[in-house]
Amino acid sequence: xxxxxxxxxxxxxxxxxxxxxxxLAILPLAIILAMLLVKGAGSLDWNFFTKSAVPVGEAGGGxxxxxxxxxxxxxxxxxxxxxxxxxxxxxxxxxGGGQLGFVIRFIADVLNxxxxxxxxxxxxxxxxxxxxxxxxxxxxxxLGMILxxxxxxxxEEMVRLVPNSLREAALALGYQRWRxxxxxxxxxxTAGIVTGVLVAVARVAxxxxxxxxxxxxxxxxxxxxxxxxxALPLQVYAYALGPYDEWHRQAWAGALVLIMLVxxxxxxxxxxxxxxxxxx
Amino acid sequence: xSRGDVVYRTVLTALALLLPLLLVLIAIELxxxxxxxxxxxxFGFLTHSTWDPVxxxxxxxxxxxxxxxxxxxxxxxxxxxxxxxxxxxxxxxPRWLRTPVATLIELLAAVPSVIYGLWGIFVLIxxxxxHFWPVARHVLGKLPIFSGVFYGPxxxxxxxxxxxxxxxxxxxxxxxxxxAVPPSQREAGLALGATRWxxxxxxxxxxxxxxxxxxxxxxxGRALGETMAVTMVIGNRHEVSASLLQPGYTIxxxxxxxxxxxxxxxxxxxxxxxxxVLFLITIIANTLARVLVWRVARGSAVGSTAI
Numbered sequence: 001x002x003x004x005x006x007x008x009x010x011x012x013x014x015x016x017x018x019x020x021x022x023x024l025a026i027l028p029l030a031i032i033l034a035m036l037l038v039k040g041a042g043s044l045d046w047n048f049f050t051k052s053a054v055p056v057g058e059a060g061g062g063x064x065x066x067x068x069x070x071x072x073x074x075x076x077x078x079x080x081x082x083x084x085x086x087x088x089x090x091x092x093x094x095x096g097g098g099q100l101g102f103v104i105r106f107i108a109d110v111l112n113x114x115x116x117x118x119x120x121x122x123x124x125x126x127x128x129x130x131x132x133x134x135x136x137x138x139x140x141x142x143l144g145m146i147l148x149x150x151x152x153x154x155x156e157e158m159v160r161l162v163p164n165s166l167r168e169a170a171l172a173l174g175y176q177r178w179r180x181x182x183x184x185x186x187x188x189x190t191a192g193i194v195t196g197v198l199v200a201v202a203r204v205a206x207x208x209x210x211x212x213x214x215x216x217x218x219x220x221x222x223x224x225x226x227x228x229x230x231a232l233p234l235q236v237y238a239y240a241l242g243p244y245d246e247w248h249r250q251a252w253a254g255a256l257v258l259i260m261l262v263x264x265x266x267x268x269x270x271x272x273x274x275x276x277x278x279x280x
Numbered sequence: 281x282s283r284g285d286v287v288y289r290t291v292l293t294a295l296a297l298l299l300p301l302l303l304v305l306i307a308i309e310l311x312x313x314x315x316x317x318x319x320x321x322x323f324g325f326l327t328h329s330t331w332d333p334v335x336x337x338x339x340x341x342x343x344x345x346x347x348x349x350x351x352x353x354x355x356x357x358x359x360x361x362x363x364x365x366x367x368x369x370x371x372x373x374p375r376w377l378r379t380p381v382a383t384l385i386e387l388l389a390a391v392p393s394v395i396y397g398l399w400g401i402f403v404l405i406x407x408x409x410x411h412f413w414p415v416a417r418h419v420l421g422k423l424p425i426f427s428g429v430f431y432g433p434x435x436x437x438x439x440x441x442x443x444x445x446x447x448x449x450x451x452x453x454x455x456x457x458x459x460a461v462p463p464s465q466r467e468a469g470l471a472l473g474a475t476r477w478x479x480x481x482x483x484x485x486x487x488x489x490x491x492x493x494x495x496x497x498x499x500x501g502r503a504l505g506e507t508m509a510v511t512m513v514i515g516n517r518h519e520v521s522a523s524l525l526q527p528g529y530t531i532x533x534x535x536x537x538x539x540x541x542x543x544x545x546x547x548x549x550x551x552x553x554x555x556x557v558l559f560l561i562t563i564i565a566n567t568l569a570r571v572l573v574w575r576v577a578r579g580s581a582v583g584s585t586a587i
Contacts, residue, residue: 011477021364028444091292113566115505125309178288206392209507233394240398255395266390
């Protein structure tokens with residue numbers, strides 16, 4: 001009788017401990033968001049979004065060049081990564097039953113785990129070294145290479161959710177297989193695929209390491225993709241390590257903008273994915 | 281099959297084959313660019329600890345040690361927490377609480393690395409230095425792993441940041457592994473008179489053991505290759521020190537700091553060589569992790585939703 005009480009008590013204590021673990025896990029997110037708001041929000045003014053960096057000591061500089069740079073580089077990454085990633089995902093869902101599918105799926109997962117800095121030096125050897133200079137283009141391609149394996153896996157999952165009866169109906173109506181696949185199966189998975197793209201884009205938009213030796217960063221406003229270009233994460237990194245308080249202040253503000261971009265993208269995506277899954 | 285079908289399948293297959301091609305190309309480029317260092321230093325590269333770009337001497341021991349050490353610290357902190365979260369989310373949490381909590385934990389993985397670094401420099405390091413250590417030194421100060429003076433940037437700071445960063449991955453994958461445990465196992469445990477906690481420790485966790493180990497290795501892979509946050513808080517010193525309070529260095533951080541300012545071709549080759557080592561380690565870790573996770577949750581795309 002006594003032993004049973006102790007066992008149940010121990011169980012309750014440990015159950016409480018798992019509540020504690022969950023709380024402790026969420027705590028950093030809350031602290032980080034709070035700090036970003038406290039330290040960053042005050043520096044978000046009109047100048048921040050419309051002006052580029054100014055020399056130290058001069059007032060009124062902003063992150064406009066970095067925000068535009070991030071948009072351009074992520075746009076390039078999407079141009080490279082989205083078509084390929086989605087196509088590979090469709091391949092995995094439609095033809096991935098065999099040995100080749102198994103291998104591709106496995107390699108996508110392995111590529112997903114390759115450190116982004118390694119992708120960065122690879123992009124350097126292929127694009128920066130032959131061209132002789134750093135470029136936003138190389139940065140975009142590097143981020144695109146990170147997009148592909150992520151998108152392959154999320155697209156596969158989304159296409160697989162489409163009920164088989166839909167495919168059978170189309171085939172029974174005399175549709176060819178490829179038209180069935182593209183116009184019926186993939187099309188009805190579009191919402192899911194788009195949210196997968198949003199999640200992936202949110203992840204690469206915050207990547208810094210692959211841009212260090214490709215886009216490099218730039219103190220000036222530039223939209224030339226063949227040359228070095230600023231990006232939000234690069235600018236936050238440079239300013240955080242810099243010696244000036246003014247830079248630190250702007251780094252926090254830049255980080256706030258970056259995380260809002262990332263969180264909005266991933267929250268919107270998650271909401272749609274959840275709804276989609278419950279339907280299936 | 282019509283001609284359209286053949287074309288469709290061929291195009292998709294060709295695009296899919298780009299993935300293995302990319303993996304092979306990365307490996308070839310890393311090795312090819314590392315060749316000068318390989319032929320000059322051989323295996324000694326991995327065991328020497330002098331890193332002097334000016335004199336052209338390179339030994340990667342401090343980098344390899346620092347990479348493994350900081351990741352180990354991260355796992356020691358993150359694994360119990362992540363398992364607690366996974367068990368909480370699958371066994372104990374009220375149903376209405378599960379999705380919001382899981383989403384919040386997953387959002388930790390969405391926070392960009394550079395923001396963790398920024399937070400590490402301006403919040404975590406001051407916190408550890410001014411509040412944690414002055415209290416903890418009375419208890420821990422005697423231990424060799426806490427020896428020396430604590431200035432802030434250190435393996436400890438890197439380990440704590442990494443722990444926060446890998447926690448969502450380990451939690452998400454272990455959670456999916458635990459969800460894959462058949463309900464009959466759970467019911468059998470309860471029917472034998474075990475409390476719910478005893479069912480977790482004696483039935484559910486052992487059943488998912490392989491997958492959980494996989495989840496931990498997956499987290500390890502993330503920690504090993506993490507660059508920006510570590511670079512910003514670890515102190516970046518080429519030195520092997522067992523003390524958590526001392527600065528260290530990791531492979532990824534060294535590449536981030538030195539690559540674009542490499543002073544010689546040999547310096548560049550040495551950085552490619554540590555890059556190749558990192559690439560190899562993470563590939564092995566990921567392969568192992570996937571195999572282990574698949575053994576429990578076969579077929580389902582475990583982990584892909586964790587991104």
